[in-house]
Amino acid sequence: xxxxxxxxxxxxxxxxxxxxxxxxxxxxxxxxxxxxxxxxxxxxxxxxxxxxxxxxxxxxxxxxxxxxxxxxxxxxxxxxxxxxxxxxxxxxxxxxxxxxxxxxxxxxxxxxxxxxxxxxxxxxxxxxxxxxxxxxxxxxxxxxxxxxxxxxxxxxxxxxxxxxxxxxxxxxxxxxxxxxxxxxxxxxxxxxxxxxxxxxxxxxxxxxxxxxxxxxxxxxxxxxxxxxxxxxxxxxxxxxxxxxxxxxxxxxxxxxxxxxxxxxxxxxxxxxxxxxxxxxxxxxxxxxxxxxxxxxxxxxxxxxxxxxxxxxxxxxxxxxxxxxxxxxxxxxxxxxxxxxxxxxxxxxxxxxxxxxxxxxxxxxxxxxxxxxxxxxxxxxxxxxxxxxxxxxxxxxxxxxxxxxxxxxxxxxxxxxxxxxxxxxxxxxxxxxxxxxxxxxxxxxxxxxxxxxxxxxxxxxxxxxxxxxxxxxxxxxxxxxxxxxxxxxxxxxxxxxxxxxxxxxxxxxxxxxxxxxxxxxxxxxxxxxxxxxxxxxxxxxxxxxxxxxxxxxxxxxxxxxxxxxxxxxxxxxxxxxxxxxxxxxxxxxxxxxxxxxxxxxxxxxxxxxxxxxxxxxxxxxxxxxxxxxxxxxxxxxxxxxxxxxxxxxxxxxxxxxxxxxxxxxxxxxxxxxxxxxxxxxxxxxxxxxxxxxxxxxxxxxxxxxxxxxxxxxxxxxxxxxxxxxxxxxxxxxxxxxxxxxxxxxxxxxxxxxxxxxxxxxxxxxxxxxxxxxxxxxxxxxxxxxxxxxxxxxxxxxxxxxxxxxxxxxxxxxxxxxxxxxxxxxxxxxxxxxxxxxxxxxxxxxxxxxxxxxxxxx
Numbered sequence: 001x002x003x004x005x006x007x008x009x010x011x012x013x014x015x016x017x018x019x020x021x022x023x024x025x026x027x028x029x030x031x032x033x034x035x036x037x038x039x040x041x042x043x044x045x046x047x048x049x050x051x052x053x054x055x056x057x058x059x060x061x062x063x064x065x066x067x068x069x070x071x072x073x074x075x076x077x078x079x080x081x082x083x084x085x086x087x088x089x090x091x092x093x094x095x096x097x098x099x100x101x102x103x104x105x106x107x108x109x110x111x112x113x114x115x116x117x118x119x120x121x122x123x124x125x126x127x128x129x130x131x132x133x134x135x136x137x138x139x140x141x142x143x144x145x146x147x148x149x150x151x152x153x154x155x156x157x158x159x160x161x162x163x164x165x166x167x168x169x170x171x172x173x174x175x176x177x178x179x180x181x182x183x184x185x186x187x188x189x190x191x192x193x194x195x196x197x198x199x200x201x202x203x204x205x206x207x208x209x210x211x212x213x214x215x216x217x218x219x220x221x222x223x224x225x226x227x228x229x230x231x232x233x234x235x236x237x238x239x240x241x242x243x244x245x246x247x248x249x250x251x252x253x254x255x256x257x258x259x260x261x262x263x264x265x266x267x268x269x270x271x272x273x274x275x276x277x278x279x280x281x282x283x284x285x286x287x288x289x290x291x292x293x294x295x296x297x298x299x300x301x302x303x304x305x306x307x308x309x310x311x312x313x314x315x316x317x318x319x320x321x322x323x324x325x326x327x328x329x330x331x332x333x334x335x336x337x338x339x340x341x342x343x344x345x346x347x348x349x350x351x352x353x354x355x356x357x358x359x360x361x362x363x364x365x366x367x368x369x370x371x372x373x374x375x376x377x378x379x380x381x382x383x384x385x386x387x388x389x390x391x392x393x394x395x396x397x398x399x400x401x402x403x404x405x406x407x408x409x410x411x412x413x414x415x416x417x418x419x420x421x422x423x424x425x426x427x428x429x430x431x432x433x434x435x436x437x438x439x440x441x442x443x444x445x446x447x448x449x450x451x452x453x454x455x456x457x458x459x460x461x462x463x464x465x466x467x468x469x470x471x472x473x474x475x476x477x478x479x480x481x482x483x484x485x486x487x488x489x490x491x492x493x494x495x496x497x498x499x500x501x502x503x504x505x506x507x508x509x510x511x512x513x514x515x516x517x518x519x520x521x522x523x524x525x526x527x528x529x530x531x532x533x534x535x536x537x538x539x540x541x542x543x544x545x546x547x548x549x550x551x552x553x554x555x556x557x558x559x560x561x562x563x564x565x566x567x568x569x570x571x572x573x574x575x576x577x578x579x580x581x582x583x584x585x586x587x588x589x590x591x592x593x594x595x596x597x598x599x600x601x602x603x604x605x606x607x608x609x610x611x612x613x614x615x616x617x618x619x620x621x622x623x624x625x626x627x628x629x630x631x632x633x634x635x636x637x638x639x640x641x642x643x644x645x646x647x648x649x650x651x652x653x654x655x656x657x658x659x660x661x662x663x664x665x666x667x668x669x670x671x672x673x674x675x676x677x678x679x680x681x682x683x684x685x686x687x688x689x690x691x692x693x694x695x696x697x698x699x700x701x702x703x704x705x706x707x708x709x710x711x712x713x714x715x716x717x718x719x720x721x722x723x724x725x726x727x728x729x730x731x732x733x734x735x736x737x738x739x740x741x742x743x744x745x746x747x748x749x750x751x752x753x754x755x756x757x758x759x760x761x762x763x764x765x766x767x768x769x770x771x772x773x774x775x776x777x778x779x780x781x782x783x784x785x786x787x788x789x790x791x792x793x794x795x796x797x798x799x800x801x802x803x804x805x806x807x808x809x810x811x812x813x814x815x816x817x818x819x820x821x822x823x824x825x826x827x828x829x830x831x832x833x834x835x836x837x838x839x840x841x842x843x844x845x846x847x848x849x850x851x852x853x854x855x856x
Contacts, residue, residue: 004060004082004083004132004374005373005374005375006058006132006142006143006373006374007372007373008313008314008315008371008372008373011143011145011313012313013055014055014056014141014143014146015143015145015146016049017048017049017050017053017055018046018047018048018049018055018141018146019046019047019049019146020044020045020046020047020141020146020147020148021045021046021047021094021148021149022044022045022148022149022150022151022180023042023043023044023138023140023148023149023150023151024042024043024044024151024153025040025041025042025137025138025150025151025152025153026040026041026042026153026154027039027040027041027137027138027152027153027154027155027191028155029125029154029155029156029157029193030155030156030157030174032105032114032123032125032156032157032193032194033122033123033157035105035114035123036104036105037062037063037102037103037104037105038102038103038105038112039100039101039102040061040099040100040101040102040103040137040138040139041098041099041100041101042097042098042099042101042138042139042140043096043097043098044057044096044097044139044140044141044148045094045095045096045097046094046095046097046141046148047093047094047095048090048091048092048093048095049092050090050092051090051091051092052089052090053090054086054087054088054089054090055087055090056084056085056086056087057084057085057087057097057099057139057140057141058083058084058085058132058135058139058140058141058142059080059083059084059085059099059101059135059138059139059140060083060103060111060133060135060136061101061102061103061104061136062102062103062104063101063102064076064080064085064099064100064101064102065100065101065102066098066099066100067079067080067085067097067098067099067100068097068098068099069087069088069089069090069095069096069097070090070091070095070096070097071096083135085099085139097139099138099139101139103136103137103138104136105125106136106793107260107753107754107755108754108755108792108793108795108796109128109260109261109262109755109756109795110128110133110136110262110793110794110795111127111128111129111133111136111137112125112126112127112136112137112191113125113126113127113128113258113260115258115259115260115721115754117217117219117259117720117721118719118720118721118724119217119218119219119719119720119721120195120217120218120219122194122195122217122218123194124193124194124195124196124217124258124259125191125192125193125194126190126191126192126193126256126258126261126273127189127190127191127192127268127273128261128262128263128266128273129186129187129188129189129190129266129268130187130188130266131187131314131374131377131378132187132374133187134186134187134189135186137191140186141186142186142187143186143313144185144186144187144310144311144312144313144314144420145185145310145312145313145420146185146186147183147184147185147310147418147419147420148183148184148186149180149181149182149183149184150165150180150181150184150189151178151179151180151181152164152165152166152176152178152189152191153175153176153177153178154175154176154178154191154193155174155175155176156171156174156176156193157174158174159195160174160193160194160195161192161193161194161195161196161198161215162176162191162192162193163190163191163192163193163196163213163215163254163256163271164176164178164189164190164191164192164271165178165181165184165188165189165190165250165268165269165270165271166178166179166180166181166251166270167179167211167251167252181269182249182250182269182418183418184269184307184310184418185307185310188267188268188269188306188307188310189268189269190266190268190269190271190273192215192256192258192271192273194217195218196215196216196217196218196256197215197216197217197218197220197221197224198213198214198215199213199214199224199226200212200213200214201213201226201230203233203234203237203248203253205237205238205241208247208248210237210248210252210253211251211252211253212230212233212252212253212254212255213252213253213254213255213256214226214229214230214254214255214256214257215254215255215256215257216256216257216276216279217257217259217276219720220257220276220279220281223279223280223281224257224279225279225280228289229255229296232292232293232296232297233253233255233296233300235297235331235335235337235338236296236297236300236301236328236331236335237300238335239331239334239335240300240301240304240327240331243327243406243409244304244406244409244410244413245410245413245414246304246308246410246413246414246417248303249303249304249307249308249417249418250269250270250303250307251270252270253270253272253300253303254270254271254272255272255274255296255299256271256272256273256274257274257275257276257278257279258273258274258275258276259276259721259756260721260754260755260756261273261274261275261276262755262795263275263381264295264298265295265296265298265299266299267299267302267303267306267307267324269303269307270303272299272300274295274296274299277722278292278295281690281691281720281722282689282690282691282692283654283687283689283691283692284654284691285605285606285609285651285654285655286605286606286651287346287605287606287609287651289339290332290339290340290343290346290606291346293332293339293340294328294329294332294343294346295328297327297328297331297332298324298325298328299324300328301323301324301327301328301331302320302324304413305320305323305324305327305409306320306323306324308413308417308418309412309413309416309417309418309419309420309421310419310420310421311420311421311422312420312421312422313371314371314374314376314377314380315368315369315370315371316368316421316422316423317369317371317377317380317381317385318367318368318369318384318385318386318389319368319389319423319426321381321385321386321389321390322367322385322386322388322389322390322392322393323390323393325351325386325387325389325390326390326393326394326397329343329344329346329347329351329390330343342567342568342604344540344541344568345567345568345570345571345604345606345607346571346604346606346607347390347541348541348568348571348572348575349571349574349575349604349606349607349610350606350610351386351387351390351391352387352391352541352544352575353575353578353579353610354383354386354387355383355384355386355387355388355391355544356451356546356575356579357383357582358382358383358384358387358388359383359384359388359449359450359451360451360479360582360840360844361479361482361836361837361840362479362480362481362482362836362837362840363481363482363833363836363837364384364449364450364478364479364482365380365384365449365482365483366446366447366448366449366484367384367385367388367389367392367445367446367447368423368446368447369384369385375828375829375830376829376830378794378798378830379798379830379833379834388544391543391544392445392446392544394541394542394543394544395445395491395492395542395543395544396430396438396441396445398492398542398543399436399441399490399492400430400433400434400436400438401434404430404433404434404435405430405433405434407433408426408429408430408431408432408433408434409426409429409430411429411432411433412425412426412429415429423442423446427439427442440490441490444487444489444490445489448484448485448487448489449478449482449483449484450475450476450478450482450484450486450487451476451544451545451546452473452474452475452488452489452491452545452546453473453474453475453476453545453546453547453548454471454472454473454474454491454493454516454537454538454545454546454547454548455471455472455474455537455547455548455550456469456470456471456472456495456535456537456549456550456553457469457470457471457472457520458531458535458550460531464530464531465528465529465530465531466526466527466528466529466530466531467527468522468527469522469523469524469526469527470520470521470522470523471493471495471516471520471521471523471537472519472520473488473489473491473516473518473519473520473521474519475487475488479840481836488517488518488519489517490515490516490517491515491516491517491538491542491543491545492513492514492515492516492542492543493513493514493516493537493538493539493542493543493545494511494512494513494538494539494540494542495511495512495513495514495523495526495535495536495537495539496508496510496511496534496535496536496539496540496569497509497510497511497529497532497534497535497536498532498533498534498535498536498564498569499532499533499534500533500556500560500563504560504563505563505564505565506533506534506556506560506563506564506565506569507565508539508566508569509532510529510532511539511540512525512526513542531552533552533553533556533560534549534553534556534557535549535550535553536549536553536569536572536573538572539569539572540568541568541571541572546576546579547572547576548576549573549576557573558594558597559597561573561574561577561594561597561598562597562598562599562600562601562602563601567603567604567607570602570604570607571604571607574607574610574611577591577594578591578614581614581618581622581848582622582844582848583848584847584848584850584851585851586851587851587852587854587855588618588619588622588623588624588631588848588852589623589627589631589852589855589856590855591615591618592615592618592619592631592634592635595611595614595615596634596635596638599611599642600642605651605652605655608652608655609655612639612655612658612659612662615635616635616659616662616663616768618848619631619632619635619663620768620808621807621808621810621841621845621848621849622845622848622849622852623849623852624849624852624853624856625849626853626856627852627853627856632663632665633665635663636660636663636664636665636666636669639656639659639660639663640660640669640672642656642659643656643657643659643660643683643686644683647685648683648684648685648686649685649686649687650685653683653685653686654686654692657683657686657692657695658692658695661673661692661695661696661699662695662699664699664703665703665769670699670700670703670705673696673699673700674696674700674705676688676696677693677696677697677700690717690718690722690723691722693714693717693718694714694718694723694726694730697710697711697714697726697730698726698729698730698733698764701730701731701733701734701764702730702733702734702735702764702767702769702770703735703769704734704735704736706730707734708731711727711730711731712727714726714727714730715727721756724757725756725757725759725760726760728757728760728761728764729760729761729763729764730764731743731761731764732760732761732762732763732764732765733764733765733767735767735770735773736773737773740765740773740774740777743761743764743765744765744777744780746758746761747761747762747765747800747804748780748784748788748800748804751791751792751796755795755796755799758796758799758800759799759803762799762800762803762804763803765804766803766804766807766808768808771808771809774806774808774809775806775809777804777806778806778809778814778817779817781804781805781806782817782818782820782821782825785800785801785804785821785831785835786825786827786831788800788801789801789827789828789831797831798834801831801834801835802834802837802838805835805838806842807838807841807842809842810842810845810846810849811842811846812846814839814842815839815842815843815846818835818838818839818842819839821835822835822836
């Protein structure tokens with residue numbers, strides 16, 4: 001969309017000029033059932049530091065009818081262009097602006113998203129404003145440091161509910177007049193409108209009473225486990241208010257499960273929106289409940305860090321997201337009565353794996369990224385902003401001490417409540433409470449890119465006694481094209497010693513915690529101790545680093561990885577093995593053997609499911625092509641064996657059923673899927689419910705067993721939005737040129753699909769065992785992607801740019817085609833970054849395949 005960017009320099013200039021007082025926003029949504037546009041009237045009051053100055057206000061709208069500045073009507077054609085309304089001849093001091101516009105409903109998950117539920121044919125609306133999409137609904141100064149109060153007035157159809165940041169008032173003649181919010185940023189304002197179902201409660205403690213609400217569509221109400229959601233929410237209130245020493249800062253707390261949401265959730269002040277796939281329609285494993293709880297706690301933490309105190313500009317987006325991630329995991333791990341005290345295991349196994357992957361791409365960047373404009377930030381919601389940042393915050397907590405960390409956070413909230421800050425404001429508070437100088441630490445950790453590698457260097461005598469012990473730190477070269485230089489960093493780590501007990505279990509026998517800095521760090525306190533079976537650097541996962549095992553430890557772990565009594569050291573070793581596989585240090589066939597030997601002993605269901613995903617990815621992309629089918633056969637046979645032997649009705653049984661469905665390939669295996677679907681066969685304890693049925697149907701469609709008739713019949717059983725998405729996936733997955741052409745056209749050529757349906761079609765289109773069928777689409781991708789990027793909204797364009805890149809065509813030809821396109825198409829920086837990241841995946845796969853072939 002032309003003209004919608006905003007540079008940091010422009011934002012800084014506007015912030016120097018303006019102080020914004022208040023917004024009054026009046027929306028007429030009575031035509032929402034029909035769609036199209038709606039009337040938006042905004043009155044904003046603000047002060048200017050200069051008389052006669054000129055600036056602009058942001059608005060994305062099909063039509064602007066009136067612009068009145070300080071009582072003077074403006075020539076709309078002269079002042080409104082692209083996404084900006086020019087404001088000229090400002091008064092020094094108070095100014096008042098009114099803008100009357102027609103704004104558009106969207107189906108992209110940006111701005112005011114409109115969804116029609118196929119179950120009841122009712123319309124459901126919600127806003128999503130981060131990063132710059134409040135301007136799609138009302139005129140505003142769209143940057144985080146121009147905070148103001150917001151008073152919404154909304155007219156909606158009879159019988160609907162309207163929820164916003166302030167408590168929901170009683171409507172008069174179907175008009176809701178909300179009280180003004182506290183001073184907040186534009187991107188965390190919200191409206192959720194429609195005939196939503198709701199459940200209400202409150203958080204009560206020591207005289208404090210906060211109204212709580214949970215909302216979803218009526219068609220999901222039977223599946224809404226409100227009590228479990230309230231329980232996690234109250235746990236978060238207890239823990240955060242104690243740790244932050246600051247009472248919840250808003251008047252109420254609603255959580256709204258909304259359809260077709262692009263992200264996991266959004267921290268709108270007092271009105272958090274969450275993707276409604278978290279209202280589970282079918283049986284899921286405990287890992288799904290743990291992930292949902294982390295999302296709930298993440299958004300609740302944002303009420304303080306992000307909403308109460310907000311970053312000045314988007315270069316501190318990482319701190320906003322990393323703090324919420326770190327504290328949500330810490331709450332799960334440490335809060336009394338938490339169901340997930342193993343949360344750091346999940347973090348090590350999933351979030352940090354994401355961070356390691358992101359940090360090895362040519363687009364890697366310092367945690368504190370340089371965000372020059374909105375285009376920069378839109379592609380920066382990545383594994384560094386969330387996962388590496390949270391990992392480094394965990395390291396910071398280890399470095400300064402947990403009590404000192406939270407005392408600093410308490411100072412920070414009290415000092416900057418309802419204001420805007422920079423990273424230095426937090427570091428200053430932490431230096432005050434910890435006594436540590438964090439300037440050097442910040443420079444090494446936050447202002448540089450890349451990963452360190454830690455290796456133990458151990459000498460022993462003939463009796464097995466350690467005669468010298470050191471930690472060697474390496475700083476591998478950054479990926480080609482990445483900016484910056486590799487650096488050695490200070491690490492606070494623990495070193496764990498593990499020995500085999502009489503039952504053959506690996507138990508921790510010793511632990512030492514220390515600072516590691518420079519290339520070699522001697523550890524004299526370990527000299528004289530007997531060398532254990534396993535030496536594990538970064539025990540307890542305190543820092544962000546790759547860890548390598550010494551030869552003796554590697555031998556033991558290879559034979560006994562599943563025998564650690566605690567889940568976290570197992571997860572660290574699994575993560576190390578996966579990292580070595582991605583780096584081509586461990587051939588895919590050896591990684592598969594390691595998983596097959598140890599996964600049966602893995603009790604943590606989240607780890608099991610991660611291993612399932614990683615094995616499939618390794619076989620699909622990193623295995624030598626001539627061996628791939630052998631590996632897939634071994635893996636699929638194993639998934640079926642584990643499915644049949646798993647405890648009936650257990651999470652493990654369900655996980656293995658999904659893993660089996662993902663790669664079932666022989667006529668006998670596919671017939672079993674059919675028989676389970678049709679009730680001709682059963683496995684004790686396995687409930688083939690709605691979501692599992694669709695997993696089977698999608699695989700049967702991808703292998704050509706099912707066609708349109710069977711897909712349509714399954715959709716008839718599940719006439720819901722989720723059913724429609726699954727059917728779209730299944731249709732796109734069919735192994736025929738016609739099915740692929742139809743799917744491609746609906747995504748690339750039409751542009752009419754809602755965001756969630758488009759995502760479903762892309763997911764079905766890309767099937768790993770259909771490489772030859774998909775090969776012609778490499779050329780089509782490069783012919784289309786720039787035009788798609790320039791004509792679609794950011795969210796849907798990014799789905800296409802990443803999802804349809806020819807990742808499965810692992811060849812030098814794909815790299816050459818990418819390079820030729822990059823040279824000739826001259827894409828903008830954001831699109832260039834996404835394509836380069838995808839290219840790096842193909843390059844990595846080529847290297848891993850070579851390593852796997854060499855092991856044959």
